[in-house]
Amino acid sequence: MNGNSYGPERSGRRRYIPLLYRVAGVNALLLVVAVGVTIVVLDPSRVSMFRVDAEGAALIVALLLVVAINVYLVRRVVGPVQALTALARRVDLAGHGERMPVSAPASEAGELALTFNEMLARLEAERREATGKVLAGQEAERLRIAQELHDQVGQELTAVLLGLARVEARAPSDLRDDVAEVQGAVRTSLEDVRRIAIELRPEALDDLGLQSALAVLCERFGERFGLQIRQQLGQQLPDLSREAELVVYRVAQEALTNVARHSGADVADLTLEPDHAVLTLTVSDDGDGLPDGYQPGTGMRGMRERAALVGANLQIDHDPDAGGCRVRLEVPTENSRVAVRRENGR
Amino acid sequence: MVTVQEHPRPVAVAEALLGSDGLPRLRVLVVDDHPAVRLGVLQLLDDQPDLVVVDAAASAEEARALAEREPIDVAVVDYQLGSRSGLWLTRMLKRLERPPRVVIYSAYCDGPLAAACVVAGADGLVSKGGVGAELCDAVRAVARGHSRLPIVPPTLAGAMRRRLGPDEQAIFGMLLAGIDPSEIASTLGISPAGLDSRRWAMLHKLEALRPDPVGAQRGGERTARRRSPGC
Numbered sequence: 001m002n003g004n005s006y007g008p009e010r011s012g013r014r015r016y017i018p019l020l021y022r023v024a025g026v027n028a029l030l031l032v033v034a035v036g037v038t039i040v041v042l043d044p045s046r047v048s049m050f051r052v053d054a055e056g057a058a059l060i061v062a063l064l065l066v067v068a069i070n071v072y073l074v075r076r077v078v079g080p081v082q083a084l085t086a087l088a089r090r091v092d093l094a095g096h097g098e099r100m101p102v103s104a105p106a107s108e109a110g111e112l113a114l115t116f117n118e119m120l121a122r123l124e125a126e127r128r129e130a131t132g133k134v135l136a137g138q139e140a141e142r143l144r145i146a147q148e149l150h151d152q153v154g155q156e157l158t159a160v161l162l163g164l165a166r167v168e169a170r171a172p173s174d175l176r177d178d179v180a181e182v183q184g185a186v187r188t189s190l191e192d193v194r195r196i197a198i199e200l201r202p203e204a205l206d207d208l209g210l211q212s213a214l215a216v217l218c219e220r221f222g223e224r225f226g227l228q229i230r231q232q233l234g235q236q237l238p239d240l241s242r243e244a245e246l247v248v249y250r251v252a253q254e255a256l257t258n259v260a261r262h263s264g265a266d267v268a269d270l271t272l273e274p275d276h277a278v279l280t281l282t283v284s285d286d287g288d289g290l291p292d293g294y295q296p297g298t299g300m301r302g303m304r305e306r307a308a309l310v311g312a313n314l315q316i317d318h319d320p321d322a323g324g325c326r327v328r329l330e331v332p333t334e335n336s337r338v339a340v341r342r343e344n345g346r
Numbered sequence: 347m348v349t350v351q352e353h354p355r356p357v358a359v360a361e362a363l364l365g366s367d368g369l370p371r372l373r374v375l376v377v378d379d380h381p382a383v384r385l386g387v388l389q390l391l392d393d394q395p396d397l398v399v400v401d402a403a404a405s406a407e408e409a410r411a412l413a414e415r416e417p418i419d420v421a422v423v424d425y426q427l428g429s430r431s432g433l434w435l436t437r438m439l440k441r442l443e444r445p446p447r448v449v450i451y452s453a454y455c456d457g458p459l460a461a462a463c464v465v466a467g468a469d470g471l472v473s474k475g476g477v478g479a480e481l482c483d484a485v486r487a488v489a490r491g492h493s494r495l496p497i498v499p500p501t502l503a504g505a506m507r508r509r510l511g512p513d514e515q516a517i518f519g520m521l522l523a524g525i526d527p528s529e530i531a532s533t534l535g536i537s538p539a540g541l542d543s544r545r546w547a548m549l550h551k552l553e554a555l556r557p558d559p560v561g562a563q564r565g566g567e568r569t570a571r572r573r574s575p576g577c
Contacts, residue, residue: 150426154453155380158474162386165478169393187475194453194474208458208553211505216456219499231501235508 019078024070028063035059080109084116091120093127131305139246146201149193157190195224202249210237210245211272214252218270225260232271238279238333244310248272248281248331251303251314255283255327258299263287265324279331285324290316307331371398372489373417375446377409377435378402378424387422387451387477394482406430410438418446420485423468425452425459433466433549440467441542447488451477457502458552463495464521465548470494498522506552514548517541 084100091098099120100113164186168179198220205213211233218229240248252270259268265287273280296304300316307314312331319326374391376399378384384402392399400416403409406427413421421439423432436448447469452459455473463471469488472481484494498506503522507515513534520530531541 150453154474155383158453158477159380159382159386161475162383162390162477165390166386166393168478183478190453190475198454206553208506209509211508212458212502215499215502215505216458219457219502233501233505 020071020074023074024067027066027070031063031066032059035062077107077109080107080113084109084113088116093120093124097121097124128309132309135306135309142200146197149197149200154190154193154197157186157193161186161190195220199253202246202253205245205249210240210248213249214270214272217249217252217256221256221260227256227260227265228267229256230267230269232269232273234272234274237272237274238276240279240331240333241310244312244331247306247310247312248279248329250306251327251329252281252283254299254303258325258327259283259285259287263289263324267322269322274333277333279333281329281331282326284319284322284326286322287324289318289324369396371396372419372485373398373400374485375400375409375413375418375421376402377404377406377421377427377432379404379426379428380424383424387481390478391422391482391485397482397485406432406435406438409435413439413442413446417444420447420449420489422449422451422481422485425450425454433462433468436463436466436468437542437546437549449481449484449488449494451481455496457496457498458506460496461498461503461506461518461522462549462552464498465518465545465552467527467545468495471496493524509551510548514544514551517544518548 080100080102087098087100097120099117102110102113102117104110161183164179164183168176168183171179202213202217208216214233215231218231221227222229256268256270259265263285265285268283268285271280271282273282294316296316300314304314307329310331312329315326315328317326317328318324374397376384376388376391378387381404384404388399388402391397400418401412403412407430409421409423412418421435423435425432427435432450432452436450439446439448448467449470449472450459450463450468451472451474453474455471460471469492470484471494472484487494503518507518510518516534517530520533521527525533527541528538531538534541536544
């Protein structure tokens with residue numbers, strides 16, 4: 001969310017007198033008027049002989065008292081409202097549910113904060129649902145295209161290749177080189193089709209599980225980009241949902257793509273560390289690191305949305321060891337989710 | 347080149363089984379569910395002077411029935427065969443009295459498939475990019491008893507091994523090392539039939555028996571199976 005859209009500095013917004021000044025000012029004025037009226041009503045003769053020293057001092061003390069009480073009371077209401085405004089400006093619906101700290105409402109402001117929290121929860125749930133639907137649709141579409149590529153284009157190219165192999169065997173010798181060249185081109189296309197289909201749909205993930213799929217991914221990237229990828233894939237992985245596995249895989253894919261395309265690194269590390277509650281994927285490299293004023297691109301923003309969907313946390317920062325960039329994804333495991341659900345149930 | 351077969355399913359006549367040098371030609375069975383690719387492979391192999399395609403099948407079941415009827419030296423099998431996988435057919439062919447050599451070809455010719463081929467007992471694996479001369483060479487090589495399977499990278503082998511049971515891990519390791527199945531059976535003190543059933547179980551766990559390459563209609567069933575006890 002753009003934090004500046006609703007700020008008071010936004011052009012066209014009228015400046016206003018804060019509530020605190022208004023309440024304190026009005027009350028002080030009322031007190032002065034009340035004292036004046038009281039004197040006039042009770043004993044009009046005393047108006048002329050109003051003693052500045054004693055009665056004036058009493059009036060000033062009373063005024064200060066009124067202002068102080070006003071400030072105290074209004075602050076109690078306005079303080080949470082200001083905190084609420086600040087939260088509303090910075091809150092990120094795709095992030096980790098930040099909330100106003102309020103347990104039992106003690107004032108209207110508390111009530112407002114509570115309602116605000118409820119609204120945030122509702123918005124986040126709606127956003128999650130919408131993102132989930134979009135991503136599920138995206139995966140289904142990718143699957144369809146991958147199948148089409150394989151079943152149609154791939155098979156037809158294979159048939160062309162086979163035909164060319166026959167032609168090559170019978171071609172007069174002066175044509176052989178030309179045929180071989182065409183064969184090479186078709187072979188490259190076939191490889192491309194295969195690669196695109198795999199990138200669209202990580203079939204190894206479905207077939208062999210996360211570790212093997214990541215191992216295959218690393219090998220493919222290593223071969224394609226001449227990148228050395230050191231893998232450390234934990235021995236016993238905790239149970240992850242299919243969606244969470246796909247998130248880990250896609251984040252690894254995106255991170256390695258970035259390493260290969262932008263970092264100028266020679267070596268990258270991919271580690272998968274299981275813990276009882278969290279599975280951590282780290283992809284780091286020894287490349288140039290993040291440029292100054294780095295803003296995540298569409299790829300990484302998409303990854304963050306995906307991560308939020310399975311309650312995972314994605315961080316991109318500077319790698320202190322290798323010197324390049326580091327992508328860290330922490331995914332809560334099934335066990336920890338069950339535990340949380342149980343706690344909430346109690 | 348003795349005869350040029352125009353028919354998609356050449357009839358194996360006695361003289362066609364002899365090559366131009368008078369030596370017997372290798373009898374090949376082609377199995378692919380895609381008509382154009384099947385015809386292409388058939389013609390390519392049949393053009394070779396030392397090979398004769400005795401039949402071509404469009405499905406794993408059809409191929410199995412054909413192989414039971416007539417002797418075959420090498421079966422050339424697409425990994426993706428509609429409802430069955432080429433590895434299912436491989437296991438079935440290897441059960442025959444005179445098991446043929448098997449060369450699998452696939453568009454997705456990567457480490458996991460190479461490992462699954464080893465478990466299934468296939469003799470060669472060729473990528474679809476190499477269906478020309480490479481396929482012909484592989485057919486000749488496996489017929490001579492050589493293996494034409496790519497090496498499975500150690501990291502991947504390790505990751506795959508973790509999905510198997512303890513005794514299956516031992517079998518997996520020995521198969522990858524190229525140890526003969528009869529030797530594996532005697533080393534582990536199990537019968538050849540016991541080893542065969544374990545190889546089936548391993549293929550199931552490695553999910554290599556489903557031929558669909560891009561994970562069609564999997565969803566919950568797959569997850570449930572992968573998490574079943576004993577996996």
